[in-house]
Amino acid sequence: MKVGDLVRFKVQPDPARGVVVKIREHKEPGNYRFGVFWTGTGFDLMEKRICWQIGDDLEVISESR
Numbered sequence: 466m467k468v469g470d471l472v473r474f475k476v477q478p479d480p481a482r483g484v485v486v487k488i489r490e491h492k493e494p495g496n497y498r499f500g501v502f503w504t505g506t507g508f509d510l511m512e513k514r515i516c517w518q519i520g521d522d523l524e525v526i527s528e529s530r
Contacts, residue, residue: 466485466499466520467485467488467529468485468487468488468529469485469530470484470485470527470528471484471526471529472485472499472523472525473524474524475521475522475523475524482526483501484501485529486500486515487500487515489517498517498518498519499518500515500518501515501516501517501523502514502515503516
């Protein structure tokens with residue numbers, strides 16, 4: 466996964482789709498968290514909220530170029 470990838474949760478039917486906007490290593494080397502800007506979650510999009518997710522919870526549905 467990389468910045469710009471379009472992602473969704475692996476467990477469906479969650480309607481949320483998001484774009485990976487940040488990546489950071491978390492505590493243990495090689496363990497990453499992905500900052501995702503979500504749409505379709507009920508969040509007020511004007512807040513520009515970034516949620517940090519574990520990579521195992523996400524799947525890429527369209528790769529960044």
